[in-house]
Amino acid sequence: MTAAASSVLAACTDRQSVMAAHGSEAERIALLAIIVFAGAGVVMLVVVSALWLAVRGSAGQRAALAGERAIRIGGIAFPVITLTALLGYGLWLMRESLAIEARPALRIEVTGEQWWWRLGYRDRDGNTFAEANEIRIPVGVEVEFELRSADVIHSFWVPSLGGKLDMIPGRTNRLRLKADRPGVYRGQCAEYCGGPHALMALEIVALPQAEFDAWLSAGQRAASIPADEAARRGSELFLAAGCGGCHAVRGTAAEGTIGPDLSRVGERRFLAAATIPAGRGNLARFIADGQSLKPGNLMPPFRIFTPAELDALAAYLASLK
Structure with missing residues (x-):
């Protein structure tokens, strides 16, 4: 992420309120x-x-x-x-x-799952790639969200940008939103979906067009080779422990589709569907015992790793940007 994008995110975080309208x-x-x-x-x-x-x-x-x-x-x-x-x-x-308008400039697929958000983007060349929980859009551009559910009824709601719309199994609903200024807009699942429903949040990050284009064009890029020894050890552990059976990291043997795509997890502001701040410490904690941070989530605890191994895994995931 560029310094300009980082300053935008640091300076423009909006509260989750209908009255704080920026669309x-x-x-x-x-x-x-x-x-x-x-x-x-x-x-x-x-x-x-x-x-x-x-x-x-x-x-x-x-x-x-x-x-x-x-x-x-x-x-x-x-x-x-x-x-x-x-x-x-x-x-x-x-x-x-x-009113039904012309074809939107950008369409993003959002699938609600218990209890996180699966995202699908299409770049300028027509290639698709996956993300999770943190949605990035360009400022001043109307974006169409294709809303689906993989299990029960969810509801997509980002109060500062627009109204909410249910996500119903077997049906695709469409919602168009536009951010008038750069910033971070917090959203929430607005339909009780069981378990940790209250911890199923999301963020929409609105970036200047040039910043968004750069981010989008990097969507198909393979994960970079870890630069330090801890991260390299973590990448080996990630594959050896079978993490790739549930999660994907582009350009590696990890191609799982059960859990969130982790190809750029290191650049997200939060983990576990906007539940806890990102960082190596919380990454390690979530791997070892995610139930203590987000009770009811579907990832089992991995207590098989030593503290050193957990730190290496966290270092590797934090390096994925």
């Missing part, structure tokens, strides 16, 4: 939320005022509230007009989200 879809949703809250406030004010008059008002005021006219206006006309206005405005405001 056109999210801005419309935030505005609609404000309008709905304001409308609800007006309705509550009218209801509380009527209640106060019913309790504290004069006999004439109480009689008027109990009359047929008040019931027709307050009980029928007012709700119909208010709800119709809010519904009509909401449909008009979100009309662009409902």
Whole structure:
């Protein structure tokens, strides 16, 4: 990763909030939320005022509230007009989200699995490659996400960029999002999917176009040969222990598809679906006993390694960028 990209990631981390909108879809949703809250406030004010008059008002005021006219206006006309206005405005405001536009500049496949995110990219030459959990997109470009599920119902939601959409087994749903500025946008599975559902998060990293193009073009690149002795020892252990049966590292004999692709795990900010910060220490801890860090995840603990071997494995994985 370049210094420019690193500075972008360090400076622009957004909280996971609908009101922290940094995409056109999210801005419309935030505005609609404000309008709905304001409308609800007006309705509550009218209801509380009527209640106060019913309790504290004069006999004439109480009689008027109990009359047929008040019931027709307050009980029928007012709700119909208010709800119709809010519904009509909401449909008009979100009309662009409902429109089908031309083919997107970038399409990313996202498959929800218990309890992580499998990603599929296609580079400029039409070659595909896999990533996991951390999604990278270019700034200012509308991206279409093809959403699928490999097991149960999940839901893809990045509040700062747009609305959520369910991922249903046997079906492909499509969601388009655009980031208006560089930054890191945290998301979450928004449909209870069992076990460590609350620990199934993700991040979308929006990079300047040139930075994204460089990252995308490197997608088919084979993993580099480890530069230091510990990492070299770790690469040997990785293959000898059978880690490649579940995980893939491009350009090596590790071609597993059960677990996340680890070809560039060393450049991710977090591990275990945005659960714990990345780093050699947490890599070693997760290999030895991932259940203590993310209870219920499907990777068994590997207590067969000595501390030195764990450090070597972590050094190797941290070098994969």
